Each structure stands twice: as structure tokens, then as C-alpha cells.
Amino acid sequence: MDDEYTAGYREPCSECSAVDWGITDECHFYCRSCHNVIERTRDVEDTGFVQNGSSKISSIRKGSKKKPERGHIWMVCEGFQFILRNQANALLRLGVSPQFKDDVLCPLWRLFLQKSRLAYTSNPVKSSRFKVQDSDSDSAAESSNMSASATDGESNPPSAADSTAEDASDWSGSTDVSSYLSTRLKRKRSPLSMMKTLALIHLALVWSREALTLSDLLRLVNEGHVPYVNAYEQLPEEMKVIGKDALLFRVESIPSHRIVHKEAQALVLFLELPAFPPITCETLLHPELLSLRYLTDTNLPDELHLWVCRLMEQAGMADQTLHTFDPHSCPVLPRYDIQTAALIIVTMKFLFGLDDHTEWKLSNEVGNQSDSGDMFNLRRWYKLMQDVLMRAQQKRRQDIARKQWKAKKPIFPKNIGLKRTMMKKKRIAEQVQLCFEKLSSRPAGVQEVSPSSFRFCWGDEDGSDGPSLHHMKLDGVVTLKHNLLTPSNSTYWHPGLKKCDRRQCPSSHYSDMEPTLPRSFVWLLQLFSFLLDVKPPYLYEEVLKVERHVIGTETHCDVSSRKKKTRTRAKTKSSPRTLDRTLKTGGESGKTASKSS
């Protein structure tokens, strides 16, 4: 595969006289027979992000000259490369298109390595350990120079760098994990971590416009369909993971949506990515289509989708520029899932009021009508959903309790005594577990579920969560006024929408506000929070954001005192006129051209 680059060079190797050249990772020529590296390099191209026809990064170069008893010498980034590949393959098995891995993820990964100077660079990150080894400054400079040309352990390293490489890996399987953990780097966090792999995958998914949102990805990780916890177990046998490697490769938590998103955001800026492929209304990630999925999952009527779209248009949120990352016009990576859920919630607020009175009044009216057979009744829906939600929450809690985190092959410390202690504990734990598994006739851990985009299942078959309400009509809540469909409910409440100064209020006000919010609203927030597996305050902030788009930010936040952290927010009611203008829709289902009021 390097032949295209080395084809022009026909000189015999000075060591073995063979003419068989390959390219190392730092783009030096090396002889494939005797691994002699020469000075000739292939120019490093700073290619654009998406490369066509680039080769897959799928294997480590074999044939290292040194093969110590403990296996290959390997670098941390190689380990992560393997893990990333496994994760991508898992996604491919779940139905993601292969272009995601070949055309997006691989170049992204290489770009990341290049930008963080871990590989593919002529100026790699210098390991501070190499400097510490030699007290003599000359030899230190010499060894660090040599390491510059041979960061990859397999290419022929001179003996000085050899010994330092060996010393560096005394406490770990990989050669350079200490450099990832040195205090200097630690202040800005390790350049590579398990969580970064998720962030990279998320970016690649968004770029490929796959229908997997971040919450879907995290759910797949949690259910074990995408390797994450103990992913290092799938590394090849020769790459021994021991000692300090644990600090990078062992995880005991699955990161939250908020954290991964923050990381992805930072990554996008760090990699200086160009504008993403546009997320139009036909893309599955766009709220217009994503909302269909959430409406189906929560058993809400299909007619509601119409109103969601109307709301988006009137608020000017349907535009693709809002949903596509662009370093100039939209430098914030959108949170598609959260935003869509927030849109649905706001739509329901418009239609049903959700102030603990209006929605039940409307329900009563629907219930009182004689032919209410297929009219959507919120009360009935609520009762159904509440039941299902409680059971699902309980099941989730049980799954959390049963989840097994510890690996079959733990990462042992280098110290023999400690290793023995760890092995002994593991043995004891396994035997106690076996005893109780036998007693209860139920294996430990969570039963594997087949992956699905949906959490709930509605219909009449066995195993469904309840009867489907998708076909219900919204006749009870919308009326025909002046030949236009409008919601029967004409009031809308919202808390003060002015954005808080992040310095004074770094966290969400949800916990303060929550006792004053209507219970229906709070419950709906909890429902969607459960669906996306995020915390309610997170979703609440997004709801406020959507409301700012729709209504504007003139309503002020009532500040009780500057010093106090807690604030009260006045609930204001928008004027009926703004509402009418916002939500009137034509009789047909075509989009109206008007912008937000």
C-alpha cells in the first residue's frame, strides 16, 4: 500500500541490498527486509479533512525487531486506535454505513493524532520522562532528538533510545503512558482517553449524518453493544496492558451526555474542522424527522408532528444553518436529541397548556363527547405513560444494580505482591458470585437486550407496553377559527427567559424553580429525560432556549439580590396575539413562508 509512494525510489538498502521500501508512520523510508530507516521522507501532506481512497488504519505493523517477553512494544495511541476500530466495527454491525468508518472516522482519527502531535508528525510531543532519565544534558538532547525520528518503537531505534524506551515501560505495558500522565499534560487532561473515543465517534456520526444521536450512542455503550467499559480486553494478545495503563484504559463510569458533548465541542474546535455536511429537513438528525421518532416512542399522536413543524418554522428553527456546525455561523455543535425533545415539550405546552388546569379541562371536554373514540385524550395518555414510565424506571434501576463492571482480564499492577492480592480478590469474588448464581438460578449481570432505537413498544402484540395512540386525532384540542386550525388553548406560561450571566449563576435554576412549576410540565420533563437518559435540569435549559427562540427574551428574570445565588423567576403569560400569530397554520400541510413574529 505504500508502493505508490516508494515506487519511484529504486536504490538498494545499505544494510541488506534489497529493494523493498515501505513508509513508517513518520513518513520515513524503511527497508522491509531489515527495517533499516533512511533519511528520505515522504512529504507530510496537510490534506483536507475528508480524504478519498485513503487506506484503512486497521493493523499495527508486524515484524518488530524487538520482542521482549512481555510482548510487543506498543504506544498508547496504538491501543486507542484498536479500541476505536472495534467500536466502529460494532456500529457497522448495527447498521451504520461503512463510509462512516472508512471515509470519516479514520481520517478524523489521523487528523486528531496529527494535531495533538501524537503521531503522523515530524515534531511529536516530547516525553518528559526521556529528559529525566539522563542527568547529562547532551545525551538527553541526543536521546530526545532520536525519539523525534523514531517515536514508533518498531522502526530501528538506536540503543540509547532503546534503554529509555524500556525504562519508560517498567510500570506499564505501553511505552509512553507516563507521558500522558505527567503533571504538565495532566493539567490540561490527558490528550487521549476512553471518553475521547466516544467524542470522536459522535463527531464522525454527525458528519456522516447517521441517525444515531449522542443519547443513542451512550445507550448502546451502556447496553454493551459498543465496547467501552473493559474495551482494552479486545486488544491483541501481544499488547499487554498492565500497571499504569489502567489509568487510561480502565473506566468505571459511562460519561454523561453533557460531558461527552462538551468534549466533542472542544474537539471540533481543536481539530479546526470545516463546516459539516448540511443537516437539512430530509436528514434524520434534523428535528423535523427526529421528532417523528420521539413522538412514536412516547405514544403521542402522529398529528402532533404537524404542530411541531409549525412551531419550528414560526420560530425560525427549521433552517439548516441552525443545525449544521460551521466555524463561522454556527460554532456550537447542536444537541439534536435534546433540542428535538425540547421542541416537542414546547409544542405540547402550546397545545395543552400544561399548567395543571387547562390540559385536564380539555381532557374532560374530550371525554364528555359522545364520539370520543379516536380523539386523543391527554388523561388517558398520561395514565398509560405514567404506568409504563414507572415500570421502565424501576427496570433501569434494577439494571444499574445488576451491571457488572469488572473485567475478566483485569489490568494488574507491575508489583507481584499487589498482583497476587488482586487475583485473590477476583477469585473470591467469582466464587461467591458462582455460589449465589447457583442458588438463585439466575446469572449475574444484565440480560442482553437486542438493540433498538425505541425504548417503548406500542401496539396490540404480546410484549408491548400498551395500546397504540398514534392514530388518535387532535380534534379535541384544536379548532377551526377563520378557516385556520388553531389550538383551543390560548394562553401560554413560561418563566423569565432572560439569559443568566454564567458567572453569577453557573448552574441551572431548575432545582429552585421546580417546586413552583406545574406538575404536568415537570412530569413531561421527566418522561423525556428518561427517554434520553439525561438529567431534567439539562433538558429544562434546552426548553428555555427553544422558548427564547419562539417568544423572545424581553421578559426579565426577577433578581432578588446580587449576592444570593438563588433567584426567583416570575411566570409571565404571553399575550394571546403573539400566540395566535405564532401558531396559526394554513389548512393544508404545506409549509408557510412567514418567519417568527
Next chain:
Amino acid sequence: MDDLDRELGPHGPVEDYNDFSDDNVSKGGTNLKRPNVNPAMCKETPRETGFHRSTRICLEQIREAVLHHKWQEAAEYMACYPQLLEDTCLPPAQQNKELLWRISTNILHHHPNSTMEDYNNIYERMKHSGVRHHLMICLEHSFHLLLHGQNEDAKWQLSSAESWRHGKESAAQHQRAELISAYRSLLDYVIWCDKRFSNSDNYFDSDNQGMHDHFRQASLNLKEILKKPGVWDPFILSYVDMLELYDDHEEALKVLNDYAYNNNFPPNPNAHVYLYQYLKRHDASEKNLMRVLKVLHVLVPSHELMLDYSALLLNSENKTDIQKALGIILDMLDFTCWRTNMDVWKCLKTVIQRLEIQEDWENVVCEKMALREDWWPALHFTSFHASKDLEENPELWKVKASLAKILCPKQALKYTADRVTNGKRT
């Protein structure tokens, strides 16, 4: 596992990926730590990892199941819980092991399908999981075996525990080690008893060598143990029992006397009881018996042996002894447990009768009753007592009625047979 932390150095794990809630946005999160586990283990802590959250919720589920007696469910969760042992965080390690040990055994006690094998399995594993609880778990295990009649196995467990050494740790637990030693001897006795009853006629046959071995092992150890101050009731009884069979009365007496009269030992009324019983069995003189009971009287005036004591005193001809007997019986009756006991009252009657022979007996009675005259009537001689006694035990009433006037001459007692109607006294 302290060493593991030292080896890993000042770096905590690199991840910082939990936000407890969006309300606590972390500021600069490299300060990653071991989670701060509270003694109340089920408390959620900020910044807990997914692993710790899982084990915490698992524990909560187990607790719920156990409290509601849902043993199958408890066992299912218990299968998921042992991963806690592999936790690399330092402080709670001992707590975890103890939790696991105690909850597992609790579930095994109640689960319908639990077998002896399961118990043995769990006990063996938990025994070797750590040093601090090793001895206690050994003890519990052997008790369990004992309860299921596996005496030999129980003894074997304790013997191996006796020889367990673990540097500083075993030195710190030397009291537990002594306890184990003592129980091992007790088990020797139990086995010896079994052998004795199975071969009831020929104790001294050579076939019974095993039995004698047990005796030897037990007695050697018990002799040492019984020298240490403490409460050794079951041990001393077993020792004496063995000694009696082998007719070593001297040793038995010595041990019993030591136990009763050694000031280093905590005051223990049972010691005197055992001594008394032994002496009685071996036909000691009345004087000796009375000597023992005198001390017992001081310790426990309401003891049932006080009846024996007063009987002994009545047997003597001494005047003061009769007076003493009166005091003893009255002391007994100070306690409500003897209030309706026929024997005590009859004894009192006998004492009074013997006393009446003496001159000056009224003064004696008066003197003894001086401290009591305020509250004895209320204790024994109210009209309520009268009606109750008449109903339940008319003979008792007769005896009491005859004594009432004698004991409390100056007071107008209501202990009569007159009926009380409508609360009004007639």
C-alpha cells in the same frame, strides 16, 4: 491495597466523567479522587463512579429484598454484588468484606434452597478474603456446623483457626484467639460427651482411647483458660463434668473454688451455685454448704437457693440461725417474683413458728420488719391481693392471713376475706 495507590502515584484515574447533577457544574476537574464513602453506605456521594453507583444501588436493592423477606430476589442481587470486592478504592475494603459476609450468611439462612455446601463455600471464601475477620468467621462457621450436628467438622475448623498466625494482625486479635481456643476445648467436651453416651457402660476400655484423648486435649486447654479472669460458665461446667467422671475431685473442687472466690474474676453468682451443687452432689457438710450459700445470699438475695439455705438454717439448733433464716426469707419476699409462691410463705410460717418458741421473738420480728413496714403492706397485704389470692390459691391466703398480723402488728391491714363491692370498703 495501600501499596497499589502508592504505585499508581499521585495520579488518580484520569476520568472525570460524572456529573452528579447539572446543578453542580464542575470547575476544573483534575482533582479526581476516591469517592468519599460514608459509614452509612447507601448514601449517594457527589462524583461517584458508575461502578460505585451500581454497587450502592445493588446494596439498596438487597436491603429492600431482605427487609421484605424476598429471599429469591435477594439471592439474585447478591450474585451481582461481589464485584465490590474488586474495588480498588482503599478505605472501605474491610467494610465491604464484612457486608458481604454477613449479608450472604443471612440470605443463606432464609433461602429455601440453601445447602450446607453453600454455607461452607461462602465461609471458606470470606475467611480467606481478609485478616481482620478471619477468626470471627471461623468461629461463626464452626457454630453453624455445631448447630447442624457436625461436631467433628466444627472442631476441625476451630483447631485450624487456633493455629492461624498473621503477624501483627493475629497479635492484635489475641482475645479472639483465646475465645477460639476455649470453644475448641468445649467442642472436645461435646464430642467426649457423645462418645460417653454411646458407650455408657465401659468407660475405661481401651476402645475408648479416642474419648480419653478428647478429655486430655480439652482438659489441658481448659485448665489454662480457666486461670484467666472472665465468665466461663459453660466451660467450667464441662470441665467439672469430665473431672467427675474420672474421679478427680480434688482438681474439680480447686477449680470451682477458684472460680468462686478469686477476686480477679468478676463477681459471678453462678460460680457459687455451681460450687454448691457440686458440694451437695458429693455430700459435703452442712456447714460448708451454708458457707457457700451465705456468699450467694449477699450477691443475689432472691435466688431460689435461698430456700435451701433457710432450710439448712432451720436444721441447726442455733438461735441466731433461726433469726438469720427469718431475714433471708424476708429478703426473698422483698422481690415480687416470690409473691405468690407457696413454698416461700410456708417456709416463713415455719420460721415464725420456730421463732415463737424463743423469748423476745416479737422484738426480733419488729427489728427485721422495721425497714419494711412502710411498703410491705402495699406489696403483699392489700385487699386486692386478698381477693386475688382467695380466688386463685385459698391455701396461700390462709398462710398469708395468719402471718399478716404477726409481721405488721401495728397496722390495720385490709387482708381479709370481706368482699369489696363497688369499690367502697365495707
